[in-house]
Amino acid sequence: MITPVQYIKMLEGKSNAHLIHFNDGKDYVVKFFQPEFEKTLPNEWVGYCLARYLGLPIPFARIVEIPDKFSSQVPELANLSHTQYQFASLYMKNCKDGHQVESDPVIINDQPLAGIILLDYWLCNQDRTRKNILLREKENGSFHLWMIDQAEIFGTNSWLRSDLEDLPVEVLKSATHQIMAQNIREEQIFKEFFELIQTMPIYLIEEIVSVIPDEWLVSPEERKTIVTTLVTRRRKILPELMKKFIKKVYRPLHQNSTDE
Numbered sequence: 001m002i003t004p005v006q007y008i009k010m011l012e013g014k015s016n017a018h019l020i021h022f023n024d025g026k027d028y029v030v031k032f033f034q035p036e037f038e039k040t041l042p043n044e045w046v047g048y049c050l051a052r053y054l055g056l057p058i059p060f061a062r063i064v065e066i067p068d069k070f071s072s073q074v075p076e077l078a079n080l081s082h083t084q085y086q087f088a089s090l091y092m093k094n095c096k097d098g099h100q101v102e103s104d105p106v107i108i109n110d111q112p113l114a115g116i117i118l119l120d121y122w123l124c125n126q127d128r129t130r131k132n133i134l135l136r137e138k139e140n141g142s143f144h145l146w147m148i149d150q151a152e153i154f155g156t157n158s159w160l161r162s163d164l165e166d167l168p169v170e171v172l173k174s175a176t177h178q179i180m181a182q183n184i185r186e187e188q189i190f191k192e193f194f195e196l197i198q199t200m201p202i203y204l205i206e207e208i209v210s211v212i213p214d215e216w217l218v219s220p221e222e223r224k225t226i227v228t229t230l231v232t233r234r235r236k237i238l239p240e241l242m243k244k245f246i247k248k249v250y251r252p253l254h255q256n257s258t259d260e
Contacts, residue, residue, distance in 0.1 A: 004030075004066055007074040013131070015040060015151050018076060019091060022064070028088040030064065031151070032080050033216060040157040041087045041216050046226065047123060047150025048089070049208040054115045054196055057146045059134075061089035063213065083215035092146055096137070098130025098176055105135060105179065106142040113180040115193040116147050120177070121241045122197060122234055123153035124167040128176050145180075154229070161222055164229045169237055171244050181250045190250075194242055197234050205230055 006021040016032045033041055044061070051058040063085050071077040098105075107113065120128050127149070135143040151157045155167055184190075209223045218226075 001065055002062075004064075004070050007070075007077065010076050015149065015157075016080070020066075020088075022088075027091040027093075028064070029091050030066065030086050030088045032066075032077070032086050033083040034080075037151075037157045038217050039154070039159050040151045042212050042218050042226075043153045043157060044087045044089075044150050045212055046208060047119075047125070047153045050123070050200075050205075050230075051116075051119060051147065051150070053200060053204070054112075054119060054193065056112045056115050056119065057109055057144075059090040059092050059146055059148065061087065063211075064088040083213070085213040085215060089148070092134050092136070092148075094136055095134040095146070098133045098135065098179070101135050101137075101143065104182060107135075107145045107180070107183040108138060108142045109144050110183045110185060111189065112193075113145070113184050114189040115196075117177050117180055117245065118190065118193050118197060118238065118242060120172065120174075121245065122230070122238050123150070124155050124233070125150065125153045126155060126168075126172055127152040128172070128174050130176055130179075133176055154226075161225045164222075164225050167229070167233070167237075169241065171241070171248050177245075178249060178253065181245075181253050184250065187246060187250065190242055190246060194238065197238065200234075202227070202231060 002022040002024045004020045005023050008019040008021060008027065011017040011019055011029060016034050018030050019027055020030050021027050031041060031044060048058060048061045065084055066086050068082060071080065071082060132149040134146040134148055137143055154164055156163065206227050209226050212218050
């Protein structure tokens with residue numbers, strides 16, 4: 001397991017994220033466990049693993065240990081409520097978030113965009129804002145996109161079991177989803193990612209959930225409910241949500257561009 005060697009800075013936002021340099025020579029955005037937002041790290045882990053399975057553009061991430069000896073020497077970390085393990089994702093340099101670019105950017109890695117949208121609907125991620133994508137500009141003025149921040153999947157970063165059993169079933173209001181949809185060339189791509197989601201083995205979902213560290217306070221009952229929710233939503237909820245998104249968001253956007 002990699003170890004931290006230098007604290008760099010605290011990052012903006014509500015996720016308690018800190019930029020730290022590790023002994024593998026790379027910088028990571030490390031999110032620390034927070035009692036009042038105790039599902040942030042489990043959400044990040046589950047969202048990350050599912051995104052990786054689908055081949056989506058998400059920064060490499062891992063569970064890391066931040067020793068007390070290191071934290072105690074950093075004022076920004078010394079007073080945090082520590083657990084043994086934290087969630088760390090690779091820091092993507094030379095990127096802007098969605099607020100820092102033009103309103104309708106051209107995205108060159110357009111193939112996986114439909115997968116990001118479907119994953120957000122599968123996981124009920126209501127926080128896919130312009131802040132939660134990274135864009136790196138290329139020579140021709142187009143951008144490469146990465147998805148970041150899965151802290152509020154399942155509706156919130158402090159969900160209870162009862163919340164997972166009653167997640168919203170609706171088209172999400174997301175300007176970022178509209179940006180992605182504008183760059184998706186063929187409607188068929190939604191169906192391809194939908195089929196990939198359906199074929200993900202249940203035992204793999206169970207394995208992902210089982211790796212969540214005990215210190216992140218996800219009870220055995222909650223772990224079972226996560227798996228049940230994922231399996232139920234992909235079979236019963238996601239098909240209808242995909243149809244609604246295509247009808248209400250994707251097709252109108254592309255009809256408008258055709259009319260122009």
